[in-house]
Structure formats: C-alpha cells, structure tokens
Amino acid sequence: MLSFAIVIASGSLLYTNYLVRHIAQSERTRAQVWAMSMKQVLASDDNDFLNYVFAVRDSSIVPAIVTNDNGDIQLSRGLDATKTFIKLQAEGNKKLKYDPAYFQSELAYMKEQHAPIKLAVLNEHWLVYYKDSDLLRQLKFFPFIQLSVIAIFLLMAYTAFSSSRKSEQNQVWVGLAKETAHQLGTPISSLMAWIELMKEKFNAEEDPLIAEMENDVKRLEIVADRFSKIGSKPKLEELGVYEVVKDFVDYFRVRVSKNISFELTGNPHLKAGLNVPLFDWVLENLLKNAVNAIEGKGSIHVDISGNKIKKQVFIDVTDTGKGIPRSKFDTVFQPGYTTRKRGWGLGLSLTKRMVENYHDGQIFVRDSELGKGTTFRIVLKNIRHDKQTAA
Numbered sequence: 001m002l003s004f005a006i007v008i009a010s011g012s013l014l015y016t017n018y019l020v021r022h023i024a025q026s027e028r029t030r031a032q033v034w035a036m037s038m039k040q041v042l043a044s045d046d047n048d049f050l051n052y053v054f055a056v057r058d059s060s061i062v063p064a065i066v067t068n069d070n071g072d073i074q075l076s077r078g079l080d081a082t083k084t085f086i087k088l089q090a091e092g093n094k095k096l097k098y099d100p101a102y103f104q105s106e107l108a109y110m111k112e113q114h115a116p117i118k119l120a121v122l123n124e125h126w127l128v129y130y131k132d133s134d135l136l137r138q139l140k141f142f143p144f145i146q147l148s149v150i151a152i153f154l155l156m157a158y159t160a161f162s163s164s165r166k167s168e169q170n171q172v173w174v175g176l177a178k179e180t181a182h183q184l185g186t187p188i189s190s191l192m193a194w195i196e197l198m199k200e201k202f203n204a205e206e207d208p209l210i211a212e213m214e215n216d217v218k219r220l221e222i223v224a225d226r227f228s229k230i231g232s233k234p235k236l237e238e239l240g241v242y243e244v245v246k247d248f249v250d251y252f253r254v255r256v257s258k259n260i261s262f263e264l265t266g267n268p269h270l271k272a273g274l275n276v277p278l279f280d281w282v283l284e285n286l287l288k289n290a291v292n293a294i295e296g297k298g299s300i301h302v303d304i305s306g307n308k309i310k311k312q313v314f315i316d317v318t319d320t321g322k323g324i325p326r327s328k329f330d331t332v333f334q335p336g337y338t339t340r341k342r343g344w345g346l347g348l349s350l351t352k353r354m355v356e357n358y359h360d361g362q363i364f365v366r367d368s369e370l371g372k373g374t375t376f377r378i379v380l381k382n383i384r385h386d387k388q389t390a391a
C-alpha cells in the first residue's frame with residue numbers, strides 16, 4: 001500500500017518535472033524569438049512586416065528584459081503593466097518609460113534564473129534576460145499541491161472508514177450482549193418460580209440442595225444483569241475497592257480447587273467509582289485465568305494500593321502460574337487469542353473493555369515470568385482522596 005503510494009507520488013513528480021523542463025526550454029526559445037523580432041523591428045521600415053513582427057512578439061508571454069553591453073535596459077515585455085508604460089508620442093518615440101527600481105529588481109531576479117540569450121543588434125550586443133512565466137512557476141508547485149490534496153483525501157477516507165468499522169463492531173457487541181440478557185431473562189425468572197414451588201411441594205425450606213440451586217439461579221441473574229449493562233453506560237458508585245474485591249474473592253475462593261490459596265492485602269481505605277456487577281466480572285475473568293495458569297498447586301495474591309499524587313488506585317492480581325511471554329503482553333487482550341484447548345480468547349478483551357470503557361481505567365500485564373507467574377494491574381481513578389491514606 002505504502003510502496004504503491006510512493007510509486008504514484010514519484011511518478012507524478014517525475015512527469016511534472018519533465019513538463020517543467022520542456023516548457024522552460026520552449027520559453028527560452030520564445031524569449032529568443034521575441035528578441036530577434038525586436039532586432040528586425042529596429043532594422044526595418046516596412047509596416048506590414050512590422051505588424052507581423054508585433055504579432056509574433058505579442059504571442060509570447062515570457063517576461064523579458066533586454067540590455068545592451070553596458071547593462072542599460074533597452075526593451076522589456078511581460079512585466080507588471082502598472083509599473084511600466086510605453087510613451088507613444090507623435091514623433092514616434094518608441095522608447096520605454098519605466099520605474100527604474102522595479103526594472104532593476106526584475107532584472108536581478110532574471111539574472112538569477114537563467115543565463116541571458118546573446119544577440120548582435122546594429123553595432124551592439126544585446127543580452128536578453130527572461131524569467132519563468134506564471135504558468136511555469138505554478139506548474140513547478142503543482143505536484144506538491146496535488147500530492148497534499150491526495151494525502152488529505154486519503155486521510156479523510158481512512159478516518160471515515162475506520163470509525164465506521166469501529167462503530168459497527170460496537171453495535172455487534174452491544175446487540176449481542178443485550179440480546180443475551182433478554183433471552184436469559186425469561187428462563188431465569190421461571191426457574192426462580194419453580195424453586196419456590198418445589199420448596200412448598202416437598203416442604204423443603206431448609207434443604208441444602210435447594211439452597212444451592214437458588215444460589216446458582218441468582219448467579220445466572222447476575223450474569224444476565226451484566227450483559228444487559230454492556231449496552232448502556234452503567235452508573236458508577238463510589239465504593240471502597242478493598243471491600244468490593246474482598247467480597248468477590250471470598251465468593252470465588254470456595255469455588256475452586258483447594259490446591260490454590262488466596263491472599264488479599266493492601267490499603268482498605270481507597271475508593272473508586274465502581275459498578276459492582278461489571279467489576280465482579282472483571283475480577284472473575286482475571287481470577288479464572290490465574291486458576292487456569294496454575295497447574296496443580298499455587299497461589300493467587302490480590303493487592304490494593306494507591307498513588308496519592310496521581311489519584312490512582314491499583315489492583316494487582318498475581319499468580320504463580322505458567323507466565324506469559326513478553327511478546328504476548330499486549331496480544332492476550334486481543335479477542336480470539338487463547339492458548340487453552342477450550343478457550344474462546346474473549347475473557348481479557350471483555351475485561352479490557354469493561355475496565356477502559358465502563359470504569360475509565362486501564363489494565364495491562366505489569367509483569368510476568370515464564371514458569372514463575374504473572375501480575376495483571378488494573379488502574380482506577382481515585383475519585384475522592386481527602387479522607388484516604390494512600391499506601
């Protein structure tokens with residue numbers, strides 16, 4: 001794509017360059033023709049011939065000044081008409097009247113641009129100085145204007161395209177989430193009703209099996225609630241981070257293998273804007289990944305700390321699992337990336353979305369070593385800091 005653009009750009013530059021050289025050559029010839037015609041004018045009395053010469057002369061648009069050997073200006077053409085005029089008097093005085101400063105500066109400019117054309121006139125040598133016509137000057141700038149216009153156009157097209165793709169992806173996300181929540185709603189509420197009926201029918205208010213079932217249905221309800229929240233901007237509550245994390249870790253730790261130990265440490269006073277159902281989901285994804293990364297025995301450590309100056313709260317989730325290679329620190333957040341046989345690779349991309357879009361925070365792999373373990377860090381905004389003591 002880039003090399004294609006370079007080919008087009010240099011092609012356009014080369015072609016314009018060719019045109020410029022070609023026209024420059026022809027302008028020199030025209031300046032020469034004009035000067036030679038002037039020579040004939042001075043040497044002739046034939047009116048018809050003079051008219052013919054004037055016609056040739058006026059067909060040339062190349063601005064030029066003619067001087068003699070001493071550098072005195074003899075003739076000019078194509079210059080600014082307001083600063084030069086021909087005094088045509090009854091006597092037939094064809095001499096030019098001019099603003100000397102203007103002519104001198106034009107002459108200096110022409111001397112810089114091109115070598116003069118030499119002509120032998122009467123007893124003198126004339127030097128024809130000329131400069132590029134406006135047309136040629138503009139043509140020299142043209143490729144740059146053209147390329148900038150193309151670049152601006154491409155940039156606009158690209159931005160439009162990528163933002164429309166982004167919003168399309170967002171719509172798919174949101175639509176899928178809402179639809180899921182909607183579809184789960186009906187069976188969940190009827191399951192709730194069934195459970196109530198069972199309690200009555202079998203007189204089993206205290207039965208532990210039914211209590212477990214009730215718990216699971218409540219979990220399902222929470223899941224549906226999470227999905228329904230994805231579509232809309234959820235309300236953030238100012239909550240103690242430690243407490244929210246502790247509640248979830250307590251819920252989670254009893255549901256995984258006894259070979260994995262949990263530890264929660266850190267500052268219990270830090271507050272941040274949280275949406276509990278969504279933030280629990282974030283924690284669940286991180287803790288599940290940590291469990292998956294640990295083969296056999298291991299531990300998971302969650303630490304909460306803060307930065308008073310930057311007004312941030314950090315949640316570090318550290319496991320003693322298999323680790324992530326450094327080259328994959330960013331990749332793990334991409335949808336579809338997984339190393340698990342039954343994995344979908346959606347967990348971390350959802351997690352990132354929930355942290356960044358819904359909590360205005362950041363998440364990244366803070367550190368990882370193959371075979372030793374991994375630390376994920378979540379950074380949240382510490383909304384109100386005055387009452388708190390940051391660690």
Ligand SMILES: Nc1ncnc2c1ncn2[C@@H]1O[C@H](COP(=O)(O)OP(=O)(O)O)[C@@H](O)[C@H]1O
Pocket residue numbers: 285289290293319321322323324332333337338339340342343344345346347348349374
């Ligand atoms: N704590 C971790 N330790 C090691 N690897 C991890 C950890 N968390 C995530 N990963 C890697 O990132 C991949 C993507 O994770 P995720 O998005 O949750 O998808 P999934 O769990 O379905 O594979 C995992 O398959 C794993 O390779």
Ligand SMILES: [Mg+2]
Pocket residue numbers: 285288289347348
């Ligand atoms: Mg996962």
